[in-house]
């Protein structure tokens with residue numbers, strides 16, 4: 050088992066406990082190189098905010114110098130940089146290459162591939178709109194995901210526990226569940242009073258299906274002995290559901306939640322593009338209408354951050370709730 | 381240490397068990413599989429009885445019937461005079477496998493019975509006593525996967541004892557332990573039983589274990605199980621494993637199991 054363990058920092062130039070992190074210093078050189086290219090290589094066409102961008106990248110390089118020199122003495126921060134130094138270097142070099150390919154040589158044609166300066170411009174001048182769109186999207190997603198997760202969980206528990214519920218719900222789930230939630234979109238926008246509530250429904254729908262199926266299979270696969278032991282110890286049926294069946298099924302439930310969250314992203318973006326007049330999906334659409342390519346990339350960038358942030362959050366919650374699984378299974 | 385901890389456990393009355401003409405069968409692929417055939421015996425309150433028999437003869441089935449997890453096809457089982465209908469915390473079955481709840485700590489596992497009965501708030505101190513009793517103080521926050529097999533089995537025992545059952549049904553509880561732990565646990569079991577006064581019914585494959593622990597050993601024949609012998613082990617506790625009387629009884633028990641030629 051130890052042989053397949055990936056040691057933290059393996060292949061990342063993890064340092065013996067010397068004070069200076071050489072890779073981190075190298076990363077700062079990468080960023081300074083990007084700054085040099087930005088400032089001393091003539092742009093093909095006029096670019097805004099060259100100095101400001103140079104300042105930002107220079108600051109990153111400066112921080113990396115400090116971190117590299119402080120190195121392992123910085124405790125947690127030091128360990129963090131030590132582990133990610135190769136990535137920090139790669140991103141710096143990436144920034145330099147991006148600048149060369151777009152602003153300096155035009156190998157990637159404008160305006161389809163915006164320059165880094167143009168991206169900075171978007172964030173500086175359009176951040177209120179982006180921020181508002183992001184918070185709108187997160188809120189919409191949160192509502193839909195919450196209702197969908199709760200509904201799916203209850204359906205799954207009901208199906209796993211009661212024959213009657215299972216009898217009626219299984220065919221429905223089999224028949225309707227696999228339908229992509231987006232197929233409901235035209236109808237939902239008619240039936241619901243507002244496009245917002247329609248989107249909440251669609252997101253909830255797409256989340257509920259995998260959560261229900263996995264909760265159900267989780268409860269169905271609980272070891273029978275757990276129930277018998279609990280019953281001899283005086284457990285009531287409610288206790289058996291809440292304290293035996295549900296905790297035993299939780300690892301499955303979380304798999305369902307992960308699947309539900311991933312599909313709900315797709316539904317969210319489509320719903321925002323087609324009906325809701327706000328959110329990152331709508332912002333993307335709007336930017337496309339104006340052929341504002343830099344804004345589209347910015348929206349994609351923020352959207353990726355949002356999705357991965359939410360997935361990470363769900364991972365954190367799972368790690369909290371399922372501590373007992375550590376050591377039972379390999380994470 | 382164990383003896384000291386035991387003082388905290390108050391005496392509890394063991395219940396009498398009456399098994400009257402019990403027969404039981406299972407359905408195996410549509411064909412009936414008779415497992416118990418007209419079994420009848422009575423167990424004195426507070427006594428220690430071992431059930432011995434070949435594998436698959438129906439010993440576990442009988443324990444499950446006494447626990448109330450299954451209902452006999454024919455016959456009656458009464459505990460403390462009342463017909464057994466459902467599982468009840470006054471009769472607790474300890475499985476061969478400890479089957480701890482992996483998402484609960486040792487403490488929460490032991491507390492489960494009180495929690496289920498709604499008495500955890502008022503009777504919480506019993507949890508710590510039970511954990512101390514089986515010698516696992518300091519492990520209350522550990523999760524089951526952090527325990528050794530013997531420790532897990534002791535937690536299962538504590539989980540049963542915390543309810544102060546009148547009847548303790550043990551289905552090969554020591555079967556999976558290494559021989560050293562097994563010997564130590566056997567001694568602990570007798571002490572626990574002596575101090576608490578409960579009625580203990582132990583299923584085992586191990587003839588020596590049955591004779592060392594129990595006051596009475598009931599020997600079953602192959603399936604469908606029928607009683608082939610009922611041996612009284614007339615030795616005081618604490619017993620000595622080298623006792624010549626135990627050797628005699630062992631010879632006799634093996635004879636009833638059809639294995640005396642190997643002795």
Ligand SMILES: Nc1ncnc2c1ncn2[C@@H]1O[C@H](COP(=O)(O)OP(=O)(O)OP(=O)(O)O)[C@@H](O)[C@H]1O
Pocket residue numbers: 406407408413415433434435436437438439440441442585603
């Ligand atoms: N739920 C069940 N359905 C069908 N047959 C069963 C069931 N439980 C037990 N049996 C059968 O009943 C017989 C007795 O089983 P039991 O578990 O009581 O044996 P046992 O005496 O405890 O054996 P061992 O000493 O190996 O544990 C076995 O032949 C088994 O196949």
Ligand SMILES: [Mg+2]
Pocket residue numbers: 439440441551
């Ligand atoms: Mg058995």
